[in-house]
Amino acid sequence: MSDHQPDGIGAYVESLVNSPTYGPQLVCHRVLPAVPRATAVPARPFPEHFNSRLRAIGIDAFYTHQAAAFDALGEGRDIIVATPTASGKSLIYHLPVLHSCTVESGNHALYLFPLKALAQDQRNGLAALQAAMSDEPEGTTPYAAIYDGDTSSAQRGRLRRQPPPVLITNPDMLHLSLLPYHDSWSSFFKRLRFVIIDEIHVYRGLFGSHMAWVLRRLQRIAAHYGSTPQFIMLSATIGNPGQLAEKLTGRTPLVIERSGAPAETKHMLFLNPWDSGAHVATKLLETALKRGLRTIVYSKSRKMTELITLWTKPRLGPLADKLSSYRAGFLPEDRREIERDLANGTLLGVISTSALELGIDIGDLDLCILVGYPGSVMATWQRSGRVGRAGRSSAVILIGGEDALDQYFMRHPDDFFNRPPEQAALDPGNSRISRQHLHCAAAELPLQVDEPLLAGTPGVRGEIQALVERGVLLQDEAGSSYHPSRKYPQRLFDLRGGGVKLSIIHRRTGEIIGEIDASRALREAHTGAIYLHLSKTLEIIDLNLAAQEVLVDDCKPTYYTRSMAHKQTEIIARSAHKDLFGLTICLGSLKVTETITGYQKINQFTNKPIATMALDLPEQVIETEGIWLNLPEASRRLLEDEQLHFMGAIHAVEHAMIAMFPLLILCDRNDIGGISCPYHEQTGGPSIFIYDGYQGGAGLAAQAFELIEELLVQTTATIDSCPCESGCPSCVHSPRCGSGNRPIDKRAAQRLLQAVVTGALASSRSTDSADEKVVGIGAPSPGRPTAPPAVSGRAALPDHWVVFDLETKRGADDVGGWGAVEKMGMSVGVVYDSQLDGFAAYLEDEINQLIDHLAGADLVVGFNIIRFDYRVLAGATGRHLFARPSFDLLKEIEERLGYRLSLNRLAEQTLGQPKSADGLQALRWYREGRIQQIVEYCRRDVQLTRDLFLFALDQGYLLFTNKAGATVRVPLSCDTVLARLLSR
Structure with missing residues (x-):
């Protein structure tokens, strides 16, 4: 519909502006004028026959950003194109790929999309383009094929055997299915020329950190097969496209940001509702659909998506079936059906979360209603770009919510239009993530000590060493390469961090x-x-x-529910700090423990709590990265002297800072957590913590540390400009607060921040040292490595240590299985005694003397003694040795590798000496009365165990042959274990 028609978008906007109800609620109406297209001819044009085909399908010129991209690709460069939605970015990769695979048969391209729906959309678009550009009928193998979780096993096999020119997949399948089985894809990787990564702004935070490592692994595998593919990356408009692309790939691309695509007139309206934003959206949506306007509504939560759908459908009458909700959590087949119905016009409207923000083809829409600020300038423009694609005017209505960021832009709309898009943050150096992917990389190809991945990536060698010490990676005998402890570690974690x-x-x-x-x-x-x-x-x-x-x-x-939580934080280590406004601002590692303690039932009509219910749920513990603000004690005295609530002040400041976080950094406030402490035992004073809400961190806090001055100033301005008296969701209340926003004192927060930003607290630092106290920071917590022992090697041994093994009278089959070890009985026990430097043998009637001998030593060493030998002795005598300092070689190996190794397997490779027999043979000897043979066999096992133990003490490792046939090291820091055992 065009604007001159009575039910067009222009008439709708005019009606809204002139409405006696909604007109006064509009705080901004800006008309973005149409922009003509700007075209250019590539310096390296495509061949004439290629261009003639393009002209035949209506492409007679290229936009300037397309031409610039083609030129850079022709020079062999990587590129990142960050231009608005609907600016023709798909052609930037489709055409070079088509040309490359046409000119040089056998070339391949890999297309990576974050969503299955995007992959299907682009496959269809590429297939149509390829058909128009070629006279040849499509063969048995398609030109482009999708390889994802929905691809059948038979089709997967066909694609591996005969890969198409273009393989379309997602990061998860690349991680789980292509890279681990690269030998099955060797022909594909040998001729891989392009890697296309669309929607790269999605790859931020935890997902982005994983993606950075997946792409490093991809480049490593490609290099193994002799290819160096070019990267073509595409993004919505973001503040740091070049930096993001470089962090993702480890390579420096050409950045193309200036768009030459045309744009039609777009109305941007900001509406600050008197009523609930969701109710206003319901009425605006109803009017739009009844006017025949194709409309998309974005809400900020799954719950709100469903509520708007629930409230709107009964008002539509016969049009009710023309409206649907759409969000993550729906089954895939339901989402695909909604996408199809929206694209073909069966649906007139859809209410969605961010799930429809990306470039899935959903047809040409007229109106976009944003129920609440999407959380970033980038996301707002991205969602706005979903409308007005067919040369028609469009409109975007932003309905302000109660959130502080919403109200900030309702009060300062010009700032939105003048503000550049946010920067996307990710942290490839996240230890937890890098260690997971280093394990995967070693499983794909053993890591060489001098290879580029280890030599050129900061911090990687330290992570490698940590993995070796934990037995996750195993060095070969020469120490020149690293092998995995598991064959397919890729299956052990989820790239998107969603967990179970x-x-x-x-x-x-x-x-x-x-x-x-x-x-x-x-x-x-x-x-x-x-x-x-x-x-x-x-x-x-x-x-x-x-x-x-x-x-x-x-x-x-008649109510809804809201959970309540209790949180604690522990500082693990401080990596950086700076003084600002009289505060000490720190960046470092934190351990955060959160427990959902109960929930409130909230009346739907009054929003007042009507009941509080207790819950008993497991606590969640994450180690992450965060910033914390150490306040001087003078800040407490200042507020208390003025009879203001200090805890209410720091709690309010914490909430407001988190609300302002997305103004500077591309994230959602739900990605950030916070804790306010009137006194924290490690800082020795009051502190405000703000941290990444993901295990290991996502790079958000580190970016905020660099922008902390701007964040504090912006937080102060937001609280000061809010017209409420005592605090509200537009300034200091949080919808996610685990304590129900209690206590909160807006006036106290204003006074505190005023003192901070004016420097009034700085003068207190010379006499007030609370913010200088750092108690216990960096001290190891349970589960983290302890400091190395004061002595190492054989010097760590006590004066009197023994090595012990026994053989049994009965086997597992005789006593009902391995769960009944206590019933097996002892036939022979042998002890090596360090003070005697000799061996002592004990027969079954001397079992108590054997136990006395072991109990008299400072340390007992053995192989599987805790799970087996001690249980046999306890079952026969009732006497227990479990409390004795005991070094169990098998237990230590299993803790490092995650699986067990036999004594024979270790002795053969480490000592070059195999066992002389096995346990089954010893049972047969016992039944035959050949006790001396058992003594000799047991003595040999004790000797092997002793020599393995001493080798590990001297060298720090033992050797074994893994399933791939490589001789590798299992690390054993025996002196560290001894220090722990002997200190008990």
């Missing part, structure tokens, strides 16, 4: 209606919670984490 998925099951039908992350389930799907799904209100009947199930039933409550 729980199935949502309807109690009455038994149908799986959706899924939810386990971490989110503790907050949103605990027993008693109210949960919305596909416009239905459900009650959580049971949360079963062990079975990975959430049981739900229909309900019609």
